[in-house]
Amino acid sequence: MRYELYYWSSIQGRGEFVRLALEEAGAPYVDVARRKNGEGRMLALLGDEALACPPFAPPFLKAGKRIIAQTASILLFLGVRHGLAPASDTGRLWTHQLQLTIADFLVEVHDTHHPIAANLYYEDQRPEAKRRTADFLGSRLPKYLDYFERVLESNPSGPTHLVAARLTYADLSLFQVVAGMKYAFPKATARTARRYPHVMALHARVATRPRIAAYLESERRIPFNQDGIFRNYPELDR
Amino acid sequence: MRYELYYWSSIQGRGEFVRLALEEAGAPYVDVARRKNGEGRMLALLGDEALACPPFAPPFLKAGKRIIAQTASILLFLGVRHGLAPASDTGRLWTHQLQLTIADFLVEVHDTHHPIAANLYYEDQRPEAKRRTADFLGSRLPKYLDYFERVLESNPSGPTHLVAARLTYADLSLFQVVAGMKYAFPKATARTARRYPHVMALHARVATRPRIAAYLESERRIPFNQDGIFRNYPELDR
Numbered sequence: 001m002r003y004e005l006y007y008w009s010s011i012q013g014r015g016e017f018v019r020l021a022l023e024e025a026g027a028p029y030v031d032v033a034r035r036k037n038g039e040g041r042m043l044a045l046l047g048d049e050a051l052a053c054p055p056f057a058p059p060f061l062k063a064g065k066r067i068i069a070q071t072a073s074i075l076l077f078l079g080v081r082h083g084l085a086p087a088s089d090t091g092r093l094w095t096h097q098l099q100l101t102i103a104d105f106l107v108e109v110h111d112t113h114h115p116i117a118a119n120l121y122y123e124d125q126r127p128e129a130k131r132r133t134a135d136f137l138g139s140r141l142p143k144y145l146d147y148f149e150r151v152l153e154s155n156p157s158g159p160t161h162l163v164a165a166r167l168t169y170a171d172l173s174l175f176q177v178v179a180g181m182k183y184a185f186p187k188a189t190a191r192t193a194r195r196y197p198h199v200m201a202l203h204a205r206v207a208t209r210p211r212i213a214a215y216l217e218s219e220r221r222i223p224f225n226q227d228g229i230f231r232n233y234p235e236l237d238r
Numbered sequence: 239m240r241y242e243l244y245y246w247s248s249i250q251g252r253g254e255f256v257r258l259a260l261e262e263a264g265a266p267y268v269d270v271a272r273r274k275n276g277e278g279r280m281l282a283l284l285g286d287e288a289l290a291c292p293p294f295a296p297p298f299l300k301a302g303k304r305i306i307a308q309t310a311s312i313l314l315f316l317g318v319r320h321g322l323a324p325a326s327d328t329g330r331l332w333t334h335q336l337q338l339t340i341a342d343f344l345v346e347v348h349d350t351h352h353p354i355a356a357n358l359y360y361e362d363q364r365p366e367a368k369r370r371t372a373d374f375l376g377s378r379l380p381k382y383l384d385y386f387e388r389v390l391e392s393n394p395s396g397p398t399h400l401v402a403a404r405l406t407y408a409d410l411s412l413f414q415v416v417a418g419m420k421y422a423f424p425k426a427t428a429r430t431a432r433r434y435p436h437v438m439a440l441h442a443r444v445a446t447r448p449r450i451a452a453y454l455e456s457e458r459r460i461p462f463n464q465d466g467i468f469r470n471y472p473e474l475d476r
Contacts, residue, residue, distance in 0.1 A: 070335045115353045
């Protein structure tokens with residue numbers, strides 16, 4: 001069975017967390033919206049009144065007849081199927097809990113450049129974006145990174161992975177968070193990186209995994225750009 | 239076994255979604271932070287360096303030796319144990335997916351009064367709150383409510399519940415969302431209620447369930463107030 005991933009064709013966004021899991025798993029998938037007329041197909045499915053379990057928004061994944069939405073929920077589903085989460089219930093829920101904290105972080109990163117409305121341009125909310133980003137970099141970012149550093153440090157199996165002794169989708173997602181921060185806030189990230197040695201080492205290590213490295217080099221990886229969650233506005237990066 | 243719920247003692251907040259599930263399940267629990275020195279105990283546990291699986295923030299639930307954080311994750315755990323989610327994997331994941339969409343909604347409600355920083359007072363971000371709320375009420379709220387109305391309408395078992403033919407924690411959470419909206423934005427909610435007959439009927443029905451009705455009348459239910467996620471600032475309610 002080939003999965004069908006539905007997500008906006010021009011950005012990494014939340015879809016990227018699913019892409020990374022599919023790539024690491026070596027699971028066959030089609031990135032539907034990047035095909036010809038694909039975004040139209042995605043929007044048609046999103047508006048399909050016949051669906052009993054409709055998605056609220058992309059990303060969503062079609063697995064046979066099932067359609068699963070919400071990034072963390074998709075990863076919960078894929079993790080079990082592809083060995084990207086522990087086999088035990090306790091381990092799975094812990095991995096998922098970490099993913100939900102990453103999901104919270106992503107909302108906050110997005111709102112640094114869109115504190116007033118996703119419907120408005122950045123240029124229409126620039127002073128507000130500056131204030132919000134100052135709080136984000138000064139207070140929220142350290143809170144999250146302190147947390148993930150602590151989780152790595154506290155892992156009884158050692159600081160190589162977030163959960164136990166094997167790679168999970170939470171590791172892939174934390175890799176993506178660091179990659180995004182390096183793109184969006186290179187100065188702020190460089191300045192604080194030494195406070196988070198385990199987080200930074202995890203990022204570097206995930207990037208060298210054969211399938212991830214191949215993916216990052218491929219055209220399947222959409223470059224970071226100014227339409228995604230992570231955007232580089234130098235005036236915000238202090 | 240008695241669960242221990244850890245959440246701020248003075249607000250409904252995200253903890254309320256867990257309280258509602260525990261109450262409907264008739265599960266014995268202690269609302270730890272509301273006991274003497276309870277908030278201190280909560281903060282001590284939150285900072286406990288010895289925890290292998292530390293919570294990022296309240297709410298978190300202690301179930302025997304396990305500590306589970308993230309509201310949606312706690313509900314995933316409780317739903318299975320207490321018949322507040324379907325028995326099938328597919329049904330469980332769908333219920334959880336709905337809960338994650340409610341979680342997204344809550345972030346947006348919170349940010350209507352705190353668009354710049356949770357660390358600042360409302361009074362320090364009032365013009366921004368007005369702009370953000372206008373977008374929320376005009377664009378985001380209808381998007382979410384249209385969605386939940388559609389989910390109820392599309393339910394093959396009828397529009398009484400979000401999932402199949404039985405109450406789930408997602409129903410309890412949607413009840414709480416409507417209750418919160420009625421408190422925070424009474425005018426906007428009254429104006430649009432007739433567009434969401436199934437959502438409104440679900441809210442009314444959940445409120446009359448014996449255990450929920452008893453809970454809402456009890457002192458265990460903290461009243462809505464100006465410190466929670468849902469706050470009533472009449473100047474924002476248009």
